[in-house]
Amino acid sequence: MKISILSGKGGTGKTTLAVNMALSLKNVQLLDADVEEPDDYIFISPDIFDTEAESVLRLIPEVDDDLCTACKKCVDFCEYNTLAMMLDQVLVFPEICHSCGGCKIVCPENAITEIERELGKIYHAVSGEIDFWQGELNTGEEKSVPVIEKLKTKIDTDKKVIIDSPPGTTCPSVEAVADTDYSIVVTEPTPFGLHDMDMVIEMLQEIQQPFGVVINRSDENSDHLIENYCSENDINILLKIPFSREIAELYSDGTAFVKKMGSWKSKFQLLYYDIVREVNNNEKNNSN
Amino acid sequence: MKIIIPSSSDKGLEAEIDSKFGRASYFAVIDSENMSIEFVKNDSASQASGAGVGAAQLCADKGADVIIANDFGPKAFYALDSAGIEMYSISAEDSLNSAIKSLQSGSLTRVTVPTSRGKR
Ligand code: SF4
Ligand code: SF4
Numbered sequence: 001m002k003i004s005i006l007s008g009k010g011g012t013g014k015t016t017l018a019v020n021m022a023l024s025l026k027n028v029q030l031l032d033a034d035v036e037e038p039d040d041y042i043f044i045s046p047d048i049f050d051t052e053a054e055s056v057l058r059l060i061p062e063v064d065d066d067l068c069t070a071c072k073k074c075v076d077f078c079e080y081n082t083l084a085m086m087l088d089q090v091l092v093f094p095e096i097c098h099s100c101g102g103c104k105i106v107c108p109e110n111a112i113t114e115i116e117r118e119l120g121k122i123y124h125a126v127s128g129e130i131d132f133w134q135g136e137l138n139t140g141e142e143k144s145v146p147v148i149e150k151l152k153t154k155i156d157t158d159k160k161v162i163i164d165s166p167p168g169t170t171c172p173s174v175e176a177v178a179d180t181d182y183s184i185v186v187t188e189p190t191p192f193g194l195h196d197m198d199m200v201i202e203m204l205q206e207i208q209q210p211f212g213v214v215i216n217r218s219d220e221n222s223d224h225l226i227e228n229y230c231s232e233n234d235i236n237i238l239l240k241i242p243f244s245r246e247i248a249e250l251y252s253d254g255t256a257f258v259k260k261m262g263s264w265k266s267k268f269q270l271l272y273y274d275i276v277r278e279v280n281n282n283e284k285n286n287s288n
Numbered sequence: 289m290k291i292i293i294p295s296s297s298d299k300g301l302e303a304e305i306d307s308k309f310g311r312a313s314y315f316a317v318i319d320s321e322n323m324s325i326e327f328v329k330n331d332s333a334s335q336a337s338g339a340g341v342g343a344a345q346l347c348a349d350k351g352a353d354v355i356i357a358n359d360f361g362p363k364a365f366y367a368l369d370s371a372g373i374e375m376y377s378i379s380a381e382d383s384l385n386s387a388i389k390s391l392q393s394g395s396l397t398r399v400t401v402p403t404s405r406g407k408r
Binding site: 075079080081082083084085086087089091093095096142 | 332335336337338339340341342344345348363366367368370371372
């Protein structure tokens with residue numbers, strides 16, 4: 001079973017849910033795919049940066065100025081504006097290159113070669129029952145999808161797989177969700193939370209991904225914001241994590257709250273098995 | 289001297305400056321000798337990536353000597369700087385006309401580093 005965890009914006013409670021759920025289960029794999037700002041490690045494996053990382057590489061063009069005749073064919077070809085011709089010299093902007101290799105093919109002078117560049121890193125640690133993997137995008141890089149793709153090659157389907165996905169609704173989030181059996185959308189019971197959740201749900205419906213909602217910082221005076229929306233749209237609310245000073249303090253100490261509030265473990269286990277049941281039911285219905 | 293200014297419309301010298309260089313709707317190409325003006329549509333504005341680089345290329349191809357804009361992201365800055373094009377900053381509310389007057393009176397600040405982080 002592969003479950004992806006999503007939210008409209010960062011700081012909504014994605015990390016809280018991902019790490020506490022992982023810590024409550026056995027034989028589990030946690031993948032932090034929030035590659036621009038991975039922070040699950042703080043709660044799972046704070047020393048992860050001391051371990052050796054695997055590079056995620058990609059190819060970007062390099063122009064040999066001695067061979068280049070400034071014909072501009074490569075610049076005109078590249079639809080991502082990765083190349084520019086300034087004073088008869090080709091400039092390369094590697095951060096926005098899609099590594100399609102096209103410019104090398106169109107160059108009539110064979111002036112373009114491809115060189116490897118590190119885009120990001122993959123870290124690995126084992127902590128208790130958790131097989132933990134983290135993807136990280138290098139500073140200044142803009143293309144997180146290849147890092148997420150590489151991270152997902154580490155998936156072990158014999159384990160319960162939890163993927164902490166990048167917030168938002170763009171390609172990196174879609175890439176993280178792809179091929180997972182179910183998604184959990186984490187939200188807060190505020191007008192902003194509702195708005196951001198709505199956008200994520202729209203994206204999930206577009207790609208026909210089954211999902212349910214978890215309310216973080218739940219509070220009986222404001223939960224109706226999310227509850228009304230969910231009942232109108234026939235969406236399951238799977239769990240509420242209360243607004244609690246204790247949880248907030250543990251979080252800022254870098255402690256996952258299930259470690260101190262043991263009774264929550266069974267709630268996260270139930271959450272997991274509720275999802276398993278729903279996925280199995282969906283499969284049955286689809287095959288009928 | 290050729291001055292290029294990102295413009296929100298193509299309605300002559302009273303048009304307003306577009307605040308984002310890369311995503312401007314038009315570029316006003318102004319010849320300071322005779323104040324002739326040509327508006328070029330910015331095709332990069334709608335592109336998902338590299339709008340700043342595409343816009344810089346367009347300006348270089350049009351033979352810009354000077355660009356006046358509100359905001360230069362890091363990639364646009366590097367591209368324009370490599371082409372030897374001078375950049376000046378101005379507030380977004382100005383019209384093209386007053387931007388040129390400010391340039392000629394020497395009251396604009398030369399941009400020597402990118403003015404924003406650009407778009408991820
Ligand atoms: S490899 Fe593709 S995306 Fe990269 S510069 Fe060449 S043509 Fe553009
Ligand atoms: S296509 Fe080749 S020769 Fe032409 S400008 Fe590009 S690198 Fe230079």
